[in-house]
Amino acid sequence: MTDKNIIETFLKPESVAVIGASKNPLKGGNRIVNNLIYNNFKGKIFPINPNADGIIYGLKFRKSILDVDEDVDLAIFYVPNHKIPELLKECTQKEVKGAIIEASGFEEAGELGLKLKEKIIDITENFTKIRILGPNCMGITRIDADSDAKDKGGFFSSFAVFNKYKRGNIAIISQSGMLNGGYLMHVISKYPDLGIRYSCSIGNKMDLSEIEFLEYFIDDPTVNVIALYLESFKDPRKFIELSNKVRTIPKKTIILVKGGLTRQGQIASFSHTGALAENGKLIEAIIKQSHVIQAKSFYELFQFARTFSMVYESNKKLPVKGNIAMVAGSGGSETITADLATAQGLTFPKLGDKTYEIIKNFYPTWMPFNKSAALIDIWPAMEKEMIKSKNTDAVTKAVYEALINDPEIEGIFNMLFVSRLFRNMTNLDILTKIARETEKPMFFWLIGEIKEINRVSKILSANNLPEFPNLSEMVKNFQILVNEGKNKKNI
Amino acid sequence: MTDKNIIETFLKPESVAVIGASKNPLKGGNRIVNNLIYNNFKGKIFPINPNADGIIYGLKFRKSILDVDEDVDLAIFYVPNHKIPELLKECTQKEVKGAIIEASGFEEAGELGLKLKEKIIDITENFTKIRILGPNCMGITRIDADSDAKDKGGFFSSFAVFNKYKRGNIAIISQSGMLNGGYLMHVISKYPDLGIRYSCSIGNKMDLSEIEFLEYFIDDPTVNVIALYLESFKDPRKFIELSNKVRTIPKKTIILVKGGLTRQGQIASFSHTGALAENGKLIEAIIKQSHVIQAKSFYELFQFARTFSMVYESNKKLPVKGNIAMVAGSGGSETITADLATAQGLTFPKLGDKTYEIIKNFYPTWMPFNKSAALIDIWPAMEKEMIKSKNTDAVTKAVYEALINDPEIEGIFNMLFVSRLFRNMTNLDILTKIARETEKPMFFWLIGEIKEINRVSKILSANNLPEFPNLSEMVKNFQILVNEGKNKKNI
Numbered sequence: 001m002t003d004k005n006i007i008e009t010f011l012k013p014e015s016v017a018v019i020g021a022s023k024n025p026l027k028g029g030n031r032i033v034n035n036l037i038y039n040n041f042k043g044k045i046f047p048i049n050p051n052a053d054g055i056i057y058g059l060k061f062r063k064s065i066l067d068v069d070e071d072v073d074l075a076i077f078y079v080p081n082h083k084i085p086e087l088l089k090e091c092t093q094k095e096v097k098g099a100i101i102e103a104s105g106f107e108e109a110g111e112l113g114l115k116l117k118e119k120i121i122d123i124t125e126n127f128t129k130i131r132i133l134g135p136n137c138m139g140i141t142r143i144d145a146d147s148d149a150k151d152k153g154g155f156f157s158s159f160a161v162f163n164k165y166k167r168g169n170i171a172i173i174s175q176s177g178m179l180n181g182g183y184l185m186h187v188i189s190k191y192p193d194l195g196i197r198y199s200c201s202i203g204n205k206m207d208l209s210e211i212e213f214l215e216y217f218i219d220d221p222t223v224n225v226i227a228l229y230l231e232s233f234k235d236p237r238k239f240i241e242l243s244n245k246v247r248t249i250p251k252k253t254i255i256l257v258k259g260g261l262t263r264q265g266q267i268a269s270f271s272h273t274g275a276l277a278e279n280g281k282l283i284e285a286i287i288k289q290s291h292v293i294q295a296k297s298f299y300e301l302f303q304f305a306r307t308f309s310m311v312y313e314s315n316k317k318l319p320v321k322g323n324i325a326m327v328a329g330s331g332g333s334e335t336i337t338a339d340l341a342t343a344q345g346l347t348f349p350k351l352g353d354k355t356y357e358i359i360k361n362f363y364p365t366w367m368p369f370n371k372s373a374a375l376i377d378i379w380p381a382m383e384k385e386m387i388k389s390k391n392t393d394a395v396t397k398a399v400y401e402a403l404i405n406d407p408e409i410e411g412i413f414n415m416l417f418v419s420r421l422f423r424n425m426t427n428l429d430i431l432t433k434i435a436r437e438t439e440k441p442m443f444f445w446l447i448g449e450i451k452e453i454n455r456v457s458k459i460l461s462a463n464n465l466p467e468f469p470n471l472s473e474m475v476k477n478f479q480i481l482v483n484e485g486k487n488k489k490n491i
Numbered sequence: 492m493t494d495k496n497i498i499e500t501f502l503k504p505e506s507v508a509v510i511g512a513s514k515n516p517l518k519g520g521n522r523i524v525n526n527l528i529y530n531n532f533k534g535k536i537f538p539i540n541p542n543a544d545g546i547i548y549g550l551k552f553r554k555s556i557l558d559v560d561e562d563v564d565l566a567i568f569y570v571p572n573h574k575i576p577e578l579l580k581e582c583t584q585k586e587v588k589g590a591i592i593e594a595s596g597f598e599e600a601g602e603l604g605l606k607l608k609e610k611i612i613d614i615t616e617n618f619t620k621i622r623i624l625g626p627n628c629m630g631i632t633r634i635d636a637d638s639d640a641k642d643k644g645g646f647f648s649s650f651a652v653f654n655k656y657k658r659g660n661i662a663i664i665s666q667s668g669m670l671n672g673g674y675l676m677h678v679i680s681k682y683p684d685l686g687i688r689y690s691c692s693i694g695n696k697m698d699l700s701e702i703e704f705l706e707y708f709i710d711d712p713t714v715n716v717i718a719l720y721l722e723s724f725k726d727p728r729k730f731i732e733l734s735n736k737v738r739t740i741p742k743k744t745i746i747l748v749k750g751g752l753t754r755q756g757q758i759a760s761f762s763h764t765g766a767l768a769e770n771g772k773l774i775e776a777i778i779k780q781s782h783v784i785q786a787k788s789f790y791e792l793f794q795f796a797r798t799f800s801m802v803y804e805s806n807k808k809l810p811v812k813g814n815i816a817m818v819a820g821s822g823g824s825e826t827i828t829a830d831l832a833t834a835q836g837l838t839f840p841k842l843g844d845k846t847y848e849i850i851k852n853f854y855p856t857w858m859p860f861n862k863s864a865a866l867i868d869i870w871p872a873m874e875k876e877m878i879k880s881k882n883t884d885a886v887t888k889a890v891y892e893a894l895i896n897d898p899e900i901e902g903i904f905n906m907l908f909v910s911r912l913f914r915n916m917t918n919l920d921i922l923t924k925i926a927r928e929t930e931k932p933m934f935f936w937l938i939g940e941i942k943e944i945n946r947v948s949k950i951l952s953a954n955n956l957p958e959f960p961n962l963s964e965m966v967k968n969f970q971i972l973v974n975e976g977k978n979k980k981n982i
Contacts, residue, residue, distance in 0.1 A: 183938050
């Protein structure tokens, strides 16, 4: 069986056994069955528990996997570590193709754990009889359809319960189960429009690792963004090769958080996934040669993933020069943004003559427009317009269209002050229409009342326009687009 | 009149004239009067407008300030720039002590603006006849009591409308009016427990600057945290002198965002407040010698201010070594935190023997506790406890108390997974009680459902326990406490 076939089996099994299924709703073995059923897993499910009788969610318990008289693609283990070897042996007898081991207590737990690992290697004949995902993981989640669709769900094998989700273009590969469980739940709750295609928890990666999943996702046209959390590189050479392949594929990006960059981080990751300390300079070299987008926290990982997801979804063009414009009603925020942008290598270029000629007409004589950098304090123009018109639509249209038509500018930062009282100050319909129709990325920074920010943020998000809680993050997220634009251009 | 007296007049005037008061609620001159009245300004208010008759909010309009037959402490101008010199002349005749000029179009607006400035210098006899705040500013806000108190309000002179606010220990001095207006509104809506004492918009600082306000706030016992946004230093030597004085005062901290650190930033700040380019190395030297806490964005400014506000409010001890512990249910988040902490110079020390002896007993044999660094993955201990007890309170109590009693540890990072379904997993009462009673700062990182995060965040906030949206910010905010601890220790 090729690696591609086995990953296909893990992502899209036709039959699964849940070893450790339980009637007790507080136990993970119960939640896994619940998660599979509730999220419309289309294949067969066999609950296995030597101590349970009767049925669970309408399915009959078996004492052992050997009692199942049909083929089983995957066994999902939710039992304590010391029970795994024997049960795994039964799986090999049954010719189960793969096993997801969610229990911890292996490489990361000292001598006893290492002995268990050796037993597993022995039983699986070095993973030739059966392939292993984990241990110490949260399994696989595959989303085929949104949770509010009629045909919702896909394949949900973790013990974390997912009720609300959207299908999208992001695939997650993570050595932290939390990222596939509680944190993913958090991210989905925070960014309700963020769509996920796969979430793969690879844990200690005793057998299968980031490499096999990466290979699969590179070829999967439903995936645009691969979000990775690694505590070690299984095969650095192969990782670099695969990442560089991604550079040649339009609309495909890898974002990596590497844990254990420092001695303290390595102490933590050793207790976590048993990751052995890697040389700091070597890690740096791998990341540099792979040209992946590096994030420094889980928060950044998903924020970057959201940005690329939206940019690809809305067919925006990746910037390559780092030339940006900003439209704001606050000189202070433009000053800070200009400082932050400089630190990230971004430039607010001088406006083109044509752009300048269009915009300057909207400015009052007592506050002439400054063309020396694409930092547009739109407030004086809006004030002037409000004196003669009922609204500022003409200014909005003219300024944004002029900037979009300026060939030097690759994207636009926008500050919006949002408040229930001043809803008429910004015509969101006009702005989102302009932003949808241009191929230049437009990023937003919203200030004002939180409730109103949430309302506007939803509208922007539905138009694939990312909104950021602060200027640093807005700048940083544009900078990674430039990095990726260069990555893809310079290959 | 000394500087202290004049600042007292600006912060606590007994009578104000609003020049440019208007019946039209869309105009700033209307909102200023509204803001003063709605927020219980205790002094007298005189609306001035040559083109208005009758009354506004029960107050009689005057055509000119010269028609007022009582003393006027402050004149608040909301009229276009070119009208200011003549009206200011009337103020000097009336012997008004100070003027707040909210209009823009002076130093930042080129030649015409500079001519206006010269006229003002002439009329005010170089600011000896009347002192000026601004121009290009949002005035002064002084909060005496919370908006939901019976005797709510104080002195609200900006044209930004504030309905909800709390009195607290933070004073803001800013060259960006947005920071005193829309952004402050945003911050208050985002952190509803954040208390503000003063918000001073100094604009172009034609006369009064950060220096006079700083001097005042250093001596004001109601102020613990001074949040500064500057585009230029009015008097670097004096700034360094004052900032170093703050180092000798317990529970007093200055946080500074300096705009215009880069050439691009200086282009923006010149168009904004007319700030002249300062030498980058000089700025760096001023900040270094002043030992203020530097923030790099408005977001950081208020987040740092909130952290210090809470830490001082709850009588926590500032760390000086940078030794921190972390309690989390996720090895991945500890790995990332350890990496981030290393980059910020923080250390997770080895646990003391006593601490180790207490904590290790809670761990199962299959997952022994690792004492090599104060990174506590509490999950195995909680799982073990849940098997024998109904809850995990014993583990929570023992682990936190052991860490608090460990003399090497100066603070604790806490990750909490919060979810409606799993509310019983964390006993918030126990945790907040422990956190309130210790003098070691405890910081929180919450993941889970946004609604539940908001609920828990409110509880933490009411106990002066800051919660952060990501690990980088949690680490950074502890690092600034260490910086300030060292600042105050090493003087």
